[in-house]
Amino acid sequence: MQYETMPNFLKKRAFLTPERTAVYFNEQTLSFRELYENSYQAAGQLQGLGVKKNQYIGVLLKNHLDTIVILFALQLIGVKAVILNNRLSKKEIVWQINDSKAAALILENDLYEMMQDLEVPVITKDRLFAVTSESPELLEEINLNDVCTVMYTSGTTGNPKGVLHTFGNHWWSAVGSALNLGYTDSDRWLCSVPLFHISGYSILMKSVIYGMPIILHESFDADRAINDINNHHVTIMSVVGTMLYRIVDALKDSKLPNHFRCALLGGGPAPLPLLEACKAKEVPVFQSYGMTETASQIVTLAPEYSITKLGSAGKPLFPSQIKIILEDGKMASAKQAGEIIVKGPNVTKGYLNRPDVIKEKFDQGWLHTGDIGYLDEEGFLFVLDRRSDLIISGGENIYPAEIESVLLAHSDVADAGVTGINDKTWGQVPAAFIVLRNNAHVTEEELKQFCLENLAKYKVPKSFYFTEKLPRNAAKKLLRRKLSDLLQESWNHK
Amino acid sequence: MQYETMPNFLKKRAFLTPERTAVYFNEQTLSFRELYENSYQAAGQLQGLGVKKNQYIGVLLKNHLDTIVILFALQLIGVKAVILNNRLSKKEIVWQINDSKAAALILENDLYEMMQDLEVPVITKDRLFAVTSESPELLEEINLNDVCTVMYTSGTTGNPKGVLHTFGNHWWSAVGSALNLGYTDSDRWLCSVPLFHISGYSILMKSVIYGMPIILHESFDADRAINDINNHHVTIMSVVGTMLYRIVDALKDSKLPNHFRCALLGGGPAPLPLLEACKAKEVPVFQSYGMTETASQIVTLAPEYSITKLGSAGKPLFPSQIKIILEDGKMASAKQAGEIIVKGPNVTKGYLNRPDVIKEKFDQGWLHTGDIGYLDEEGFLFVLDRRSDLIISGGENIYPAEIESVLLAHSDVADAGVTGINDKTWGQVPAAFIVLRNNAHVTEEELKQFCLENLAKYKVPKSFYFTEKLPRNAAKKLLRRKLSDLLQESWNHK
Known part of the structure; x- marks a missing residue:
C-alpha cells in the first residue's frame, strides 16, 4: 500500500x-x-x-x-x-x-x-x-x-x-x-x-x-x-x-x-x-x-x-x-x-x-x-528464437497466425502458412505458402490486395509460394519452421 | 503485490x-x-x-x-x-x-x-x-x-x-x-x-x-x-x-x-x-x-x-x-x-x-x-523550527525532554528545563536550567557527571543555570522557548 x-x-x-x-x-x-x-x-x-x-x-x-x-x-x-x-x-x-x-x-x-x-x-x-x-x-x-x-x-x-x-x-x-x-x-x-x-x-x-x-x-x-x-x-x-x-x-x-x-x-x-x-x-x-x-x-x-x-x-x-x-x-x-x-x-x-x-x-x-x-x-x-514464429520486420512484430487467418478467409485458399524470410533492409519480411482449393485461379496480386484490405501494409507477405501441401505434424499443427524448407525446394524447382 | x-x-x-x-x-x-x-x-x-x-x-x-x-x-x-x-x-x-x-x-x-x-x-x-x-x-x-x-x-x-x-x-x-x-x-x-x-x-x-x-x-x-x-x-x-x-x-x-x-x-x-x-x-x-x-x-x-x-x-x-x-x-x-x-x-x-x-x-x-x-x-x-525544541548539534539530534528526564531523576533537582543555545562550532549545544530542592547543594560539575553516566556525551548540557522557577503555562507545560529569556536575564544579572 x-x-x-x-x-x-x-x-x-x-x-x-x-x-x-x-x-x-x-x-x-x-x-x-x-x-x-x-x-x-x-x-x-x-x-x-x-x-x-x-x-x-x-x-x-x-x-x-x-x-x-x-x-x-x-x-x-x-x-x-x-x-x-x-x-x-x-x-x-x-x-x-x-x-x-x-x-x-x-x-x-x-x-x-x-x-x-x-x-x-x-x-x-x-x-x-x-x-x-x-x-x-x-x-x-x-x-x-x-x-x-x-x-x-x-x-x-x-x-x-x-x-x-x-x-x-x-x-x-x-x-x-x-x-x-x-x-x-x-x-x-x-x-x-x-x-x-x-x-x-x-x-x-x-x-x-x-x-x-x-x-x-x-x-x-x-x-x-x-x-x-x-x-x-x-x-x-x-x-x-x-x-x-x-x-x-x-x-x-x-x-x-x-x-x-x-x-x-x-x-x-x-x-x-x-x-x-x-x-x-x-x-x-x-x-x-x-x-x-x-x-x-x-x-x-x-x-x-x-x-x-x-x-x-x-x-x-x-x-x-x-x-x-x-x-x-x-x-x-x-x-x-x-x-x-x-x-x-x-x-x-x-x-x-x-x-x-x-x-x-x-x-x-x-x-x-x-x-x-x-x-x-x-x-x-x-x-x-523469438516467441514461436515471431517475425520482426523493421522493428515491427508480425505474427504469422494473424496473416494466415486472413488468407484462410479467402474463398480460394484451402490452406496457408506464413514464415519470415531474411531481408537486407528489414531484417525479415513475411512470406506466404498457399494451398489453393481445387479449380481456384486466384493470382498472387489478388491475394496481396486481399491482405492489404485486412492487414497493415507491413504485414502483407512480400512473396507468395503456391504449393500442394503444408508441413503439419500428426496433430495437424502447422510446422512453420519447415516452411523455409519448402522455400528451398521451391527455389530448387525453378 | x-x-x-x-x-x-x-x-x-x-x-x-x-x-x-x-x-x-x-x-x-x-x-x-x-x-x-x-x-x-x-x-x-x-x-x-x-x-x-x-x-x-x-x-x-x-x-x-x-x-x-x-x-x-x-x-x-x-x-x-x-x-x-x-x-x-x-x-x-x-x-x-x-x-x-x-x-x-x-x-x-x-x-x-x-x-x-x-x-x-x-x-x-x-x-x-x-x-x-x-x-x-x-x-x-x-x-x-x-x-x-x-x-x-x-x-x-x-x-x-x-x-x-x-x-x-x-x-x-x-x-x-x-x-x-x-x-x-x-x-x-x-x-x-x-x-x-x-x-x-x-x-x-x-x-x-x-x-x-x-x-x-x-x-x-x-x-x-x-x-x-x-x-x-x-x-x-x-x-x-x-x-x-x-x-x-x-x-x-x-x-x-x-x-x-x-x-x-x-x-x-x-x-x-x-x-x-x-x-x-x-x-x-x-x-x-x-x-x-x-x-x-x-x-x-x-x-x-x-x-x-x-x-x-x-x-x-x-x-x-x-x-x-x-x-x-x-x-x-x-x-x-x-x-x-x-x-x-x-x-x-x-x-x-x-x-x-x-x-x-x-x-x-x-x-x-x-x-x-x-x-x-x-x-x-x-x-x-525543527520539531518542537529539537536541538541539532553537529548533525546529531538532541531532544531536551530526554535530558530533562535524566536531570529530574537526580535527588537534588526539583525541576529542569533544557534548550539549545547557539554555538559557533556545533551550531547548537544544550543548556540546562535547574531548580534545586530546598537545602540541596549539588554543583554544576556533579550534575554534569550525573548526566555523563546516563547520556551520550554530546547530549550533556554544556552549561547549567540555576534558577528559582521555570516558565510553565497554566497546564504546567514547560515553555522551553522561554528558557532563552531566562538566559538573557541570567546574563543581565551578571
Missing part, C-alpha cells in the same frame, strides 16, 4: 523543473511548464467532450507534439489510452477498438473520412482542440497499480491482445533504465521510433520522470537523426537494427560526436557485421531484449561486452529478473536452452479482458514469454 | 557489475563481487552463531569496512539490524537493546568489557569472524515492505522510538535522490558521516543500488576529505553545517576540483555566511530537509537557488510530497506557517512496537513531523 501512490508524473515534473525544456519538435519547443499547461488545457477539452476518468479511449495519432500533449492530457485525468498502431488496416483498428471497449477514438484529422462510421464517437485533433476547455478534474495522485496505457500485440494464436501497462510498469521501466544507463541533466533522448510503440511511449515517460528533454521526429530519417544528434546534443537514441544500418551508412566517413553515449537497440538481435561497423564508427550500441509486455527493455548489454558477448542481450535491469526453464518446468543450467521467463515491476499484469491468457502465461509473478534462449556461465542472456 | 519483490540488492549488484569497486577504506578496496563474497561469508558466520531470519540484532560498530560487510551480511539473510549510535551511554544502549527485543548485539572488540553483562548474547567482531561459516540461507528476493533496519530517535516526550526502515524506504530514497541529483558511472560518494545514522547508511544503499563506489572514512576530517575529493575523484559528499564550515576553512585559498558536484547538506538549515563562503569557493551546496523517518533527505534545494531561495530546503523529491497544515487541519496557503507533513515511499511505516505512536503521527499515509515551516508561492519549503 505504501508504495502504490505517487504524485501525478507530469504535474510533479512541471512543479520541480518548470523552465527546463521537455520537447523539441521541428521548430517548436515546450518547457515542462508549457507541456503541463497545454496538457491541462487538452484534459479540460477532453472532459468537455464527455471523456471520463477510468474510460478506455482509442488514440490513433502520428508522432507529433500534439500527440504528446494528448497522451499526457489523458494521464492527467486518469483516462486509459488504447494506443493504436497507425500502420494498421481499418479492419484491425476497428477490431481493437471493439475489443478494448474504447469509449471513443481520438485521431488525426485526415483519418476522419476513413473512420467516421465507427460505432463509438470519433474525435479529430481539430475538433478536440476547438472545444472550450473545462477545468479538468486532475488525478493529483496516481496509483501505480492503475492502468495507464494499452497496446495491442499478437500472439502465436488467435487475435491480438491488449497489453496493460500500469503507471508502475512505466515508472519502473524508466527507473530500471536510469540505474543501468545513468542519467545526467545534460542527457537528451532522440525519439524517432513511433510513440504508439512501447519504444516511443517509454521515452515520453522517461522525459517526465527524469526531467529530460526529448527530440521528437515524425519518423526516422538517418541524415536528420545524425544532424540532430550533433546540433541538439542528443546523448541517447532508441533504434532497431534497420535504423542502425542506415545511420552507419549515412555517416559515411564521419563519426557521431562524443556526447552521444547510447544507441539503445531493441527489436531483435543485431548481426555481427552491423556491430562491427558500429564499433568502427564508435557508435556505442546497447543491445537489449524486451517486449511490449515488459514496458520496453528488461535485459541490456553494456557496449563494452558487445563483441566479447556477441549476440547476447545482456543482463536483466536491477529491479527485474529472468530465468530459463525447461519443458518439465525445471531451471535450465548454464548454456542450456529453454523458455525465457521474466519477472519484475516493469512486467505487465496481464491483458485487457483476457483473464484466460493471464492464467496461461503467468506463474507466481513470472511471465512465460514463449521466447527461447539460454544464460551463459556469467548470466548473460542469449536469445535463440 | 507486483511492486513488492525485488532481487536481493547486494547479490544483484554483484551479479551486474562484479568488478566495479564498491568501497575504498584506507588502503583497502573491495569490488562488488568481493563485498558480496565477504558478506556471504559473514552471513554464514552469523548463521553459525544462531542468528536467524527476521530476528532483530543490535549493531554497535564504528565506520569501518567490516561494518559494511556485517550490515550487508544481515541483509543477505533477512535479519533486521538495530543500528545503535556508538556515542550513546551504556544505559541508553541497554535501553534500546531491551526496547527492540534484539536477540543479540554485534559490537566492536573494545566494547566487550563494557557490554558483557548484557542480558542477550554479545558478539564481538573478532568472535564473529572467527566462527566457521555455514552456507547461509540467502534471502534471494527481498520484499520491499519488510523491515531492513531500525534506528532510534527521540521525540518531544518520552523514550526514544525505533524508526522502522523497510527495504522499500531505502530503495525509494536512493531512487528519489538519483532522479534529483542524476547519476553517472563516474560518481563516487564520500561517506564521513556515521554509518549508524541514516545519512551514512543511505550512502551504503545508494552504492549497491547505483553500482557506485563509496569512500568511507572512520570520521570526518576536513583535510582528509579535501584530499580524497581530489585524489579519489569524489563527486558527492554528505555533510552537516559544521563539516562544511571546516571544509571551507581548510580550503584556505584553494578550491574543490570541478568533478566535485554536490555537497548534500543535512541536519538543519545553513546560515547565509556559510552559503556565501561556499559560493565564493565554488562548493556546490544542496541544502536539504529530512529526518530518520524519511530515510534521508525528502526535500532538496538545487544550488542554483541557494542564494535566491536563501534559507529554503527546496522541493520534495519526485516520488514524495509535502504539505503544510494549520492547527485546524486545513491546508496552509503560500507563506503561511504550519506543521510540515510528509508522504512518500521513503517515509517510515512507523516505530518498532509502538502502534500508539503510529496512530498519533500518521494520517492516511501522511506523517506529521512536528516541524514548523511554510511553502512560498513557487512551492519551495522554508523550515522555521
Whole structure:
C-alpha cells in the first residue's frame, strides 16, 4: 500500500523543473511548464467532450507534439489510452477498438473520412482542440497499480491482445533504465521510433520522470537523426537494427560526436557485421531484449561486452529478473536452452479482458514469454528464437497466425502458412505458402490486395509460394519452421 | 503485490557489475563481487552463531569496512539490524537493546568489557569472524515492505522510538535522490558521516543500488576529505553545517576540483555566511530537509537557488510530497506557517512496537513531523523550527525532554528545563536550567557527571543555570522557548 501512490508524473515534473525544456519538435519547443499547461488545457477539452476518468479511449495519432500533449492530457485525468498502431488496416483498428471497449477514438484529422462510421464517437485533433476547455478534474495522485496505457500485440494464436501497462510498469521501466544507463541533466533522448510503440511511449515517460528533454521526429530519417544528434546534443537514441544500418551508412566517413553515449537497440538481435561497423564508427550500441509486455527493455548489454558477448542481450535491469526453464518446468543450467521467463515491476499484469491468457502465461509473478534462449556461465542472456514464429520486420512484430487467418478467409485458399524470410533492409519480411482449393485461379496480386484490405501494409507477405501441401505434424499443427524448407525446394524447382 | 519483490540488492549488484569497486577504506578496496563474497561469508558466520531470519540484532560498530560487510551480511539473510549510535551511554544502549527485543548485539572488540553483562548474547567482531561459516540461507528476493533496519530517535516526550526502515524506504530514497541529483558511472560518494545514522547508511544503499563506489572514512576530517575529493575523484559528499564550515576553512585559498558536484547538506538549515563562503569557493551546496523517518533527505534545494531561495530546503523529491497544515487541519496557503507533513515511499511505516505512536503521527499515509515551516508561492519549503525544541548539534539530534528526564531523576533537582543555545562550532549545544530542592547543594560539575553516566556525551548540557522557577503555562507545560529569556536575564544579572 505504501508504495502504490505517487504524485501525478507530469504535474510533479512541471512543479520541480518548470523552465527546463521537455520537447523539441521541428521548430517548436515546450518547457515542462508549457507541456503541463497545454496538457491541462487538452484534459479540460477532453472532459468537455464527455471523456471520463477510468474510460478506455482509442488514440490513433502520428508522432507529433500534439500527440504528446494528448497522451499526457489523458494521464492527467486518469483516462486509459488504447494506443493504436497507425500502420494498421481499418479492419484491425476497428477490431481493437471493439475489443478494448474504447469509449471513443481520438485521431488525426485526415483519418476522419476513413473512420467516421465507427460505432463509438470519433474525435479529430481539430475538433478536440476547438472545444472550450473545462477545468479538468486532475488525478493529483496516481496509483501505480492503475492502468495507464494499452497496446495491442499478437500472439502465436488467435487475435491480438491488449497489453496493460500500469503507471508502475512505466515508472519502473524508466527507473530500471536510469540505474543501468545513468542519467545526467545534460542527457537528451532522440525519439524517432513511433510513440504508439512501447519504444516511443517509454521515452515520453522517461522525459517526465527524469526531467529530460526529448527530440521528437515524425519518423526516422538517418541524415536528420545524425544532424540532430550533433546540433541538439542528443546523448541517447532508441533504434532497431534497420535504423542502425542506415545511420552507419549515412555517416559515411564521419563519426557521431562524443556526447552521444547510447544507441539503445531493441527489436531483435543485431548481426555481427552491423556491430562491427558500429564499433568502427564508435557508435556505442546497447543491445537489449524486451517486449511490449515488459514496458520496453528488461535485459541490456553494456557496449563494452558487445563483441566479447556477441549476440547476447545482456543482463536483466536491477529491479527485474529472468530465468530459463525447461519443458518439465525445471531451471535450465548454464548454456542450456529453454523458455525465457521474466519477472519484475516493469512486467505487465496481464491483458485487457483476457483473464484466460493471464492464467496461461503467468506463474507466481513470472511471465512465460514463449521466447527461447539460454544464460551463459556469467548470466548473460542469449536469445535463440523469438516467441514461436515471431517475425520482426523493421522493428515491427508480425505474427504469422494473424496473416494466415486472413488468407484462410479467402474463398480460394484451402490452406496457408506464413514464415519470415531474411531481408537486407528489414531484417525479415513475411512470406506466404498457399494451398489453393481445387479449380481456384486466384493470382498472387489478388491475394496481396486481399491482405492489404485486412492487414497493415507491413504485414502483407512480400512473396507468395503456391504449393500442394503444408508441413503439419500428426496433430495437424502447422510446422512453420519447415516452411523455409519448402522455400528451398521451391527455389530448387525453378 | 507486483511492486513488492525485488532481487536481493547486494547479490544483484554483484551479479551486474562484479568488478566495479564498491568501497575504498584506507588502503583497502573491495569490488562488488568481493563485498558480496565477504558478506556471504559473514552471513554464514552469523548463521553459525544462531542468528536467524527476521530476528532483530543490535549493531554497535564504528565506520569501518567490516561494518559494511556485517550490515550487508544481515541483509543477505533477512535479519533486521538495530543500528545503535556508538556515542550513546551504556544505559541508553541497554535501553534500546531491551526496547527492540534484539536477540543479540554485534559490537566492536573494545566494547566487550563494557557490554558483557548484557542480558542477550554479545558478539564481538573478532568472535564473529572467527566462527566457521555455514552456507547461509540467502534471502534471494527481498520484499520491499519488510523491515531492513531500525534506528532510534527521540521525540518531544518520552523514550526514544525505533524508526522502522523497510527495504522499500531505502530503495525509494536512493531512487528519489538519483532522479534529483542524476547519476553517472563516474560518481563516487564520500561517506564521513556515521554509518549508524541514516545519512551514512543511505550512502551504503545508494552504492549497491547505483553500482557506485563509496569512500568511507572512520570520521570526518576536513583535510582528509579535501584530499580524497581530489585524489579519489569524489563527486558527492554528505555533510552537516559544521563539516562544511571546516571544509571551507581548510580550503584556505584553494578550491574543490570541478568533478566535485554536490555537497548534500543535512541536519538543519545553513546560515547565509556559510552559503556565501561556499559560493565564493565554488562548493556546490544542496541544502536539504529530512529526518530518520524519511530515510534521508525528502526535500532538496538545487544550488542554483541557494542564494535566491536563501534559507529554503527546496522541493520534495519526485516520488514524495509535502504539505503544510494549520492547527485546524486545513491546508496552509503560500507563506503561511504550519506543521510540515510528509508522504512518500521513503517515509517510515512507523516505530518498532509502538502502534500508539503510529496512530498519533500518521494520517492516511501522511506523517506529521512536528516541524514548523511554510511553502512560498513557487512551492519551495522554508523550515522555521525543527520539531518542537529539537536541538541539532553537529548533525546529531538532541531532544531536551530526554535530558530533562535524566536531570529530574537526580535527588537534588526539583525541576529542569533544557534548550539549545547557539554555538559557533556545533551550531547548537544544550543548556540546562535547574531548580534545586530546598537545602540541596549539588554543583554544576556533579550534575554534569550525573548526566555523563546516563547520556551520550554530546547530549550533556554544556552549561547549567540555576534558577528559582521555570516558565510553565497554566497546564504546567514547560515553555522551553522561554528558557532563552531566562538566559538573557541570567546574563543581565551578571
